[in-house]
Amino acid sequence: MRSLLIPAFLALLLGGCLSVYKVEVQQGNVISQDMIDKLKPGMTRSQVRFVLGTPLVTDTFHPNRWDYYYYLRGSKEKTGESRRLTLIFSNDTLKSVVHGDQPGENGTQPPQG
Template sequence: MTRSPFLRFSPVAAALLAAITLAGCAASADPDRRFAGLITPYRMEVVQGNVVTQEMAAQLRPGLTREQVRGLLGSPLLADVFHADRWDYVFTIRRQGAAPQRRHVTVLFQNDKVLSFEAPQLPSEREFVDAIDVAKVERRSVPLALSDDQLRQLPLPKPAETAAAPAGSAASAPARAYPPLEPLPAR
């Protein structure tokens, strides 16, 4: 009776399987490590708190009310009952392919008015978007208005033709009268 080759090498196969399994466990413990150098496990994107940018912080000044601050920065992530005159805006983001970010802005109140605020170096809105953009697609900003030179280069509109249109065309149709959208004031 001959033994099958599989049964003869089964301890070796078991050891190899155990080594691969342990390597997989070790790779999943470190978020930057890839399994077998090829596979990156999915990491859920975690965003907590309010994004506070330079533009938002520039509008914050002493004397604003709590409601005005809430309108500018949103509701604070931390508003402690024991420190009622302090609001903490904490922002964290972990996104696969981008560096994790963490910021902390503290607003101090006195008599429901802003007394002072502490903000670290905050990014502008464009810098923030660039920092979390994992696609790194080059975007060209399109101007929303034409410059004076561009306006001068546009062709002038053709004057309306004054020749009489045929009787059945839309140009000869009587102007339509529509009822007003709002009632006319009483006289």
């Protein structure tokens, strides 16, 4: 009887060690539809920064373009959800907003301004 208790106890003890905790991964700028709705052409860079926060990426070669990226992967999911928002400025005012991860996803080609 005793010889059965020790292996059963070890199996229970090691079984608890095998479960791995996976962390939810969230990176980038969290941007809601309400925040996007507040954007209007003609807003200054500081007004846009107030609404959306500082952009994750500012391109040295395209200073009139701000890119906001967001990635979320749940703890039990293998793949995550990613979003991208590109803002184009002209003369330090907002000219256009492009949604999506793929060029032409919403019917427009992202400008290279």
